[in-house]
Amino acid sequence: MTDDSGVPDGxxxxxxxxxxxxxxxxxxxxxxxxxxxxxxxxxxxGGAIYLVALTASIAGTVIVTRGHWRTGITWIACxxxxxxxxxxxxxxxxxxxxxxxxxxxxVVILAGFGVTLLALVASIKAR
Numbered sequence: 001m002t003d004d005s006g007v008p009d010g011x012x013x014x015x016x017x018x019x020x021x022x023x024x025x026x027x028x029x030x031x032x033x034x035x036x037x038x039x040x041x042x043x044x045x046g047g048a049i050y051l052v053a054l055t056a057s058i059a060g061t062v063i064v065t066r067g068h069w070r071t072g073i074t075w076i077a078c079x080x081x082x083x084x085x086x087x088x089x090x091x092x093x094x095x096x097x098x099x100x101x102x103x104x105x106x107v108v109i110l111a112g113f114g115v116t117l118l119a120l121v122a123s124i125k126a127r
Contacts, residue, residue, distance in 0.1 A: 044096030049086035053079040073121050080114035 042048050060075030087098040087106045100106055 042096060045094045046086060046090050046096030046098040048096075049083060049090075050097040053083040053086075056082070070121050070126075073117050077114045077117035077121070080110050080117070084110035084114060 042051060056079035057076050060072040060079065062072070063075060064072030066072075083098060084107050087095060087103060087110060090098065092099065092103070095103075098106065101109075
């Protein structure tokens with residue numbers, strides 16, 4: 001069989017019993033209590049630290065584009081070091097968006113990049 005569009009219909013399946021339909025219809029209208037309560041954004045302290053670090057990094061990038069590269073890179077390095085410190089001290093339940101890998105690996109990567117950027121800023125001579 002085909003419909004008006006010329007696409008063949010699927011196999012003819014019997015309709016489900018009425019009691020099954022009403023069971024699904026009622027369940028679809030019910031909102032679980034967990035979703036009904038208002039959600040805080042960010043919902044963890046780590047999420048807030050992440051947003052602060054992201055904002056500081058964006059500010060550092062803007063400062064770099066304005067011609068003050070040492071100041072801008074220092075902002076980015078401090079944001080990374082702050083994120084590393086936050087990841088180090090927060091428990092897993094509060095790490096939020098700072099938690100990507102194991103705690104030790106996250107801290108080493110964030111702190112490593114922050115220290116490297118600070119070392120590069122300090123080692124490049126000004127003209």
